[in-house]
Amino acid sequence: MPIRQFQAQRMHAPRDFQPIENKPVCVEIGAGKGKHALLFSGQNPQFNLIAVERTREKFLAMQKQHQIEGQQNLTTLHVDALPWVVHALYPHQVQQFFILYPNPEPHNSAQRWLNMPFFEFLVSRLQVNGSITLASNIPEYITEAEQQLKEVWNLPFEKQVIEQDSARTHFEIKYLERGELCQQLIITKPEYYKTRFDEFQPLQGQNLSVEKMVENVNAE
Template sequence: MPIRQFQAQRMHAPRDFKSIAPEPICVEIGAGKGKHALLFSQNNPEQKLIAVERTREKFIAMQKQHAIEGQTNLQTVHADALPWVVHALYPAQVEQFFILYPNPEPHNPAQRWANMPFFEFLLSRLKTGGTITLASNIPEYIDEAEQQVKDLWNLPYVKEVIAQDSARTHFEIKYLERGELCQQLIIRKPEGYATRFDDFQPLQGQNSVASE
């Protein structure tokens, strides 16, 4: 059954929104205290990463650590990811999205990433050959996302067990130390893949919603 269309034009800009240049970037959604973002930008100096975090305390912790480490290829953003993506990102701009250990939304399956109409918009921002890395310590979450990626979104992917010594995020360290199975899907956008948002340009901070 086709998923309902995401209403991108209804998204209000995040507070203190700043637009970005239409250059190739990587984006981490729900970056937490920034452990992965700081590691990635340190290890990949030729790639620019924007790390988006909604929770104020976690964002401040990430900002402080970034100020200490000083990676020039990392930009931190305090915002809700959905409106930020709609207002900031250009079609086929993103090389990699990282969504590492998102809230599993146990009581609201419609808010899980691969179930959301917004996922189609996210795919429109991904360049051909670009990837989305979705990691979780909950087998049912990964199994459901895998099913959706296959049956609903028709995307190629790789499913991996995350190595015991991996330490990308604070959550990952904690889960692996507890002996939990951590897995990830690396979802790729193939040549010729089309979405209904391929021509949708960023709203660049406009606060008005489109009329019906």
């Protein structure tokens, strides 16, 4: 399906937005109660992970567990991912994105990650050879994402079946216990890959007029 261009300059900053440094990070979108974020940061002290969750109840559960475990390389944020990414992240900054068991949007396929214009912006934040891990227990979701990667985004990927003993998220544990097929796509960004947002700097919380922001983008 055709994808229109994402209008990054129209994104308003999240409430209480705080800028971040332009240094390599990993980002988990829709981190839920933080099971994967806590595991990953504990097992990979060489990476700094930012775990983003929009739902307050889930975020508070993640925050509480993080306070108990105390990983210094994990930052948890209660925020909507799209405006935060636009305002916070720099081009080519992210080493890995994790999108594990996102809402399949059964009644609005345009809101699935690889069907959204925003996906191009997300890729622009990724380092060369960086990766996006997209996991789902819905075969049709994975099949559609594969098709979009081939026909729209032209990005290389590896499709993997998730092992039965994997336990990265509460959803993953539940689905595997039910005997459901869980799969993931490991999407990588090759050196040659270009997006229309490769020079787009983070808005850093500025809520300028649309006209002024368009001027700024065109001037870059």
